[in-house]
Amino acid sequence: MRSNSGTIRTHRAVTTLAALLAGALALTACSGGDSDKKGDGDTSGGATGSTLDLPKLNGAKLEVAAVWTGTEQANFKKVLAEFEKRTGAKVTFVPAQDPIINFLGSKIAGGQPPDVALLPQPGAIKQAVQKGWAKPLGADALKELRKNYSQGWQDIGKVDGKQYGVYYKAANKSLIWYNAKAFGNAGAKEPKSWQDLLTAAQAVYDSGVTPFSVGGADGWTLTDWFENVYLSQAGPEKYDQLAQHKIKWTDPSVKQALTTLAQVWGKKDYVAGGADGALQTEFPASVTQTFTGGDQPKAAMVYEGDFAQVNIGDTKAKVGTDAKVFPFPAVGSDAPVVSGGDAAVVLKDSKAAQALATFLASPDAATIQAKLGGYLSPNKNVAESAYPNEVQRTIAKALIASGDDFRFDMSDQAPQAFGGTPGKGEWKDLQDFLKNPKDVAGTQAQLEKDAAAAYGNGS
Amino acid sequence: MASAAAAGAPPGPAAPKSRKSVTGTRRTVAALFLLPALVLLGALVVYPIGYSVVRSFYNASGDGFAGLDNYKALFTDDGIRTALKNNIIWVVFAPTVSTALGLIFAVLTERVRWGTAFKLVVFMPMAISMLAAGIIFRLVYDQDPDKGVANAVWVGVHDTFAQSSAFPKAHPGRDSPLKADAGGFITSAPVHVGQPVTLPLVGVAPDQMPDGAKKAVAAGAEPGKVTGTTWQDFTRGKGVGKLGSPDPSEPGYAGMRIEAVKDGKVVASAEAAGDGTFTLPASADGALLRLPASNFKEPYNGVDWLGPALVTPAVIGSYVWMWAGFAMVLIAAGLAGVPRELLEAARVDGANEWQVFRRVTVPLLAPVLAVVVVTLMINVLKVFDLVYIIAPGSSQDDANVLALELYRKGFAEGQPGIASAIAVFLLLLVIPVMLFNIRRLRREVRR
Numbered sequence: 001m002r003s004n005s006g007t008i009r010t011h012r013a014v015t016t017l018a019a020l021l022a023g024a025l026a027l028t029a030c031s032g033g034d035s036d037k038k039g040d041g042d043t044s045g046g047a048t049g050s051t052l053d054l055p056k057l058n059g060a061k062l063e064v065a066a067v068w069t070g071t072e073q074a075n076f077k078k079v080l081a082e083f084e085k086r087t088g089a090k091v092t093f094v095p096a097q098d099p100i101i102n103f104l105g106s107k108i109a110g111g112q113p114p115d116v117a118l119l120p121q122p123g124a125i126k127q128a129v130q131k132g133w134a135k136p137l138g139a140d141a142l143k144e145l146r147k148n149y150s151q152g153w154q155d156i157g158k159v160d161g162k163q164y165g166v167y168y169k170a171a172n173k174s175l176i177w178y179n180a181k182a183f184g185n186a187g188a189k190e191p192k193s194w195q196d197l198l199t200a201a202q203a204v205y206d207s208g209v210t211p212f213s214v215g216g217a218d219g220w221t222l223t224d225w226f227e228n229v230y231l232s233q234a235g236p237e238k239y240d241q242l243a244q245h246k247i248k249w250t251d252p253s254v255k256q257a258l259t260t261l262a263q264v265w266g267k268k269d270y271v272a273g274g275a276d277g278a279l280q281t282e283f284p285a286s287v288t289q290t291f292t293g294g295d296q297p298k299a300a301m302v303y304e305g306d307f308a309q310v311n312i313g314d315t316k317a318k319v320g321t322d323a324k325v326f327p328f329p330a331v332g333s334d335a336p337v338v339s340g341g342d343a344a345v346v347l348k349d350s351k352a353a354q355a356l357a358t359f360l361a362s363p364d365a366a367t368i369q370a371k372l373g374g375y376l377s378p379n380k381n382v383a384e385s386a387y388p389n390e391v392q393r394t395i396a397k398a399l400i401a402s403g404d405d406f407r408f409d410m411s412d413q414a415p416q417a418f419g420g421t422p423g424k425g426e427w428k429d430l431q432d433f434l435k436n437p438k439d440v441a442g443t444q445a446q447l448e449k450d451a452a453a454a455y456g457n458g459s
Numbered sequence: 460m461a462s463a464a465a466a467g468a469p470p471g472p473a474a475p476k477s478r479k480s481v482t483g484t485r486r487t488v489a490a491l492f493l494l495p496a497l498v499l500l501g502a503l504v505v506y507p508i509g510y511s512v513v514r515s516f517y518n519a520s521g522d523g524f525a526g527l528d529n530y531k532a533l534f535t536d537d538g539i540r541t542a543l544k545n546n547i548i549w550v551v552f553a554p555t556v557s558t559a560l561g562l563i564f565a566v567l568t569e570r571v572r573w574g575t576a577f578k579l580v581v582f583m584p585m586a587i588s589m590l591a592a593g594i595i596f597r598l599v600y601d602q603d604p605d606k607g608v609a610n611a612v613w614v615g616v617h618d619t620f621a622q623s624s625a626f627p628k629a630h631p632g633r634d635s636p637l638k639a640d641a642g643g644f645i646t647s648a649p650v651h652v653g654q655p656v657t658l659p660l661v662g663v664a665p666d667q668m669p670d671g672a673k674k675a676v677a678a679g680a681e682p683g684k685v686t687g688t689t690w691q692d693f694t695r696g697k698g699v700g701k702l703g704s705p706d707p708s709e710p711g712y713a714g715m716r717i718e719a720v721k722d723g724k725v726v727a728s729a730e731a732a733g734d735g736t737f738t739l740p741a742s743a744d745g746a747l748l749r750l751p752a753s754n755f756k757e758p759y760n761g762v763d764w765l766g767p768a769l770v771t772p773a774v775i776g777s778y779v780w781m782w783a784g785f786a787m788v789l790i791a792a793g794l795a796g797v798p799r800e801l802l803e804a805a806r807v808d809g810a811n812e813w814q815v816f817r818r819v820t821v822p823l824l825a826p827v828l829a830v831v832v833v834t835l836m837i838n839v840l841k842v843f844d845l846v847y848i849i850a851p852g853s854s855q856d857d858a859n860v861l862a863l864e865l866y867r868k869g870f871a872e873g874q875p876g877i878a879s880a881i882a883v884f885l886l887l888l889v890i891p892v893m894l895f896n897i898r899r900l901r902r903e904v905r906r
Contacts (some may be wrong), residue, residue: 099871100868102870102871102873185696186696187694187696205628205630205662206630206662206665206693207661207662207663207664207695208628208662208663208664209664217851217852217853218852219853247620269628273603276766277602277603277760280602280765280766280853281852282851294666295665296530296664332683336670416871417871417873417874418765420853420871421867421871422867423853423854423855423859423867424538424856424867428853431853435853
């Protein structure tokens with residue numbers, strides 16, 4: 001606080017005071033407080049067509065926290081730069097660490113929360129709301145959101161019926177990447193069903209290449225595998241119930257899913273390096289080993305979301321020609337669409353923060369980052385042509401086409417202790433299952449035990 | 460908290476009972492000068508410790524008094540119990556092995572001409588941060604012998620004694636006349652003279668095919684002999700091709716051993732030629748043909764260093780690599796202070812080198828050794844980075860130590876109460892060791 005300039009401090013004080021006094025009318029009050037500067041807050045509500053009207057925010061300063069690094073961060077900064085250009089506000093990117101909710105906790109305890117944070121889990125949004133950190137979206141942002149997002153994507157940003165999050169970035173986690181050369185040599189085709197997948201795997205195996213690469217050192221790749229099988233096999237209703245721990249992990253549907261999973265994980269020589277090797281392979285290595293080694297790669301297929309492209313970029317393989325992708329095949333009646341995503345949440349209510357949330361909900365922001373690659377938007381008004389290549393376009397299309405039938409990553413919805421801690425809970429239990437795929441009942445019992453402990457703590 | 464510490468402090472340094480100390484400064488003046496240090500200490504050390512103790516009695520969110528629940532969790536939670544067990548292993552083995560190695564290095568380098576250079580090399584790892592050392596050893600212990608040097612050496616040694624075979628992943632394809640048998644494969648029907656046999660398998664990678672492999676040809680019938688072909692029944696890019704007979708581009712399994720088995724006894728055996736054909740004498744008539752397991756032995760994959768069983772010893776190994784140098788330097792310094800006459804006297808009395816080392820050098824070095832072991836013990840109790848980095852996610856639970864569990868509970872699972880309890884427990888563990896060190900130090904000073 002003390003390091004900021006005097007004007008900002010006054011501005012904040014005025015904002016807070018105004019918010020206290022005017023309650024729901026805070027936005028209007030803010031613009032009143034701003035009137036000594038150049039800002040004119042009356043442009044809001046004028047958004048027509050695809051052009052987005054943002055208020056003038058000269059002199060306003062914003063902090064945005066997210067866990068992104070490297071290219072992802074650089075690309076996002078370009079989006080922020082566009083926001084700065086349009087509004088005149090100054091936006092600083094604050095790099096955060098995982099789990100971001102704990103990072104924010106210490107920031108807030110220190111009295112300096114960022115204005116906007118990008119939260120990767122619905123559970124984190126809920127926590128932020130319960131702790132009173134998150135502020136609901138303003139009218140402009142809501143309007144933009146309703147225009148551009150399907151109901152499903154709006155709903156996962158809601159807590160108790162109030163809209164808090166804008167899903168700015170999405171991940172399609174129902175994809176299997178494959179080495180086109182290895183598939184060609186084996187005469188295998190892109191499978192549409194689980195049975196086809198097993199047939200393709202057998203053909204690849206017969207040609208002398210291990211079919212699957214599994215990054216088992218990272219537990220989340222395993223939970224994602226499970227979620228796809230479970231969503232397709234047991235259906236969305238059961239999926240939601242299991243995600244909320246309304247049915248137990250000892251349920252027969254879980255048994256069926258694990259048994260199905262064991263058809264891949266448990267078959268001798270189907271997983272690169274065997275179970276022991278896979279358990280020591282981190283996710284990036286699991287991708288790169290699939291796309292290196294000419295026509296004798298360590299494995300022919302690797303399951304993971306669209307973000308695997310980043311790791312394929314580390315190899316000589318070209319996405320679209322050497323490295324191809326097919327949607328996770330249907331295990332039950334429908335193919336699963338499991339997704340993830342990052343939602344922008346306002347932590348410090350101000351006109352500028354709300355304006356940024358509005359901007360991030362608009363196709364304008366998403367289009368900028370889509371063009372730069374490695375990014376998917378759940379925004380249905382982002383033109384397909386914005387994506388830089390065919391593969392990315394296909395993935396984006398599949399995500400938008402799923403409408404409201406997609407389901408959010410289950411482990412991301414679970415309490416951190418169960419669904420998001422290395423060497424604990426679901427991660428650890430599925431790692432043990434990968435090591436010993438025969439023990440379905442034991443795995444279920446352990447999952448239930450860990451889940452009961454984690455959900456019992458009230459997340 | 461800080462002011463309380465400051466207020467309680469003044470009587471400390473002034474030993475004489477008079478109002479003025481030896482140097483003639485007044486107590487108030489002394490207190491004034493001590494104040495900045497005490498405030499800093501209080502704010503940075505005493506207050507955090509005190510707050511941790513208080514926090515450890517509250518629940519996860521920090522608003523409800525939890526009594527001893529967090530401490531109960533400390534001894535009932537499986538993860539913490541493993542951590543505790545591993546910490547004991549660490550405290551027992553890491554300091555002793557490091558000190559023993561340091562002692563050996565120190566004593567030996569004393570008599571080597573290039574001793575200083577050697578010491579420099581052994582001490583070098585100390586210049587590397589724990590984090591960097593962790594990353595180095597994560598690679599050293601990599602399962603893949605092409606990456607991990609530990610397994611590269613191990614597999615290299617192993618393979619000089621036991622050769623791996625040419626067809627480790629070969630297996631019967633669809634509708635195969637072969638079935639699995641004791642690690643190998645056997646025909647389901649007996650073979651007969653004059654009827655060429657086919658023994659197709661699939662799954663051998665082209666780059667693993669033996670050098671002598673040529674295009675497979677169907678064996679012709681030969682009177683009085685059992686003939687046949689064993690080959691890879693898989694055409695690249697086409698799949699199986701024509702099932703059960705060699706297609707033009709399918710390679711023969713050069714060097715595959717074939718045994719004719721009658722009633723469990725091997726009556727004849729042969730080795731396939733480059734084109735996969737083989738010939739067995741008439742005695743094989745009516746026998747089952749077996750491709751014995753020796754054809755399919757998996758290549759040795761080395762030791763699972765970072766698996767659940769070995770991960771703690773492996774991480775301790777990396778710790779020893781770092782800290783043996785530290786032990787060596789301290790012990791070498793102590794060794795320099797050992798009177799030479801005593802060693803000479805022992806030698807004159809007819810003691811051999813081992814006896815000199817065992818009965819004279821080590822007892823004289825005992826105080827130094829104790830300091831080194833105790834210092835390392837304190838160091839080991841807080842070990843975190845090496846475990847965090849070296850152990851892959853899948854075995855982090857098996858490699859867990861208290862400091863890591865503290866971090867996981869506090870920052871990943873949102874259980875600051877339990878994390879604080881672990882911190883307090885760690886403090887309690889360190890205190891006796893520290894008292895020991897302080898008392899020893901005092902005795903040294905008095906001497």
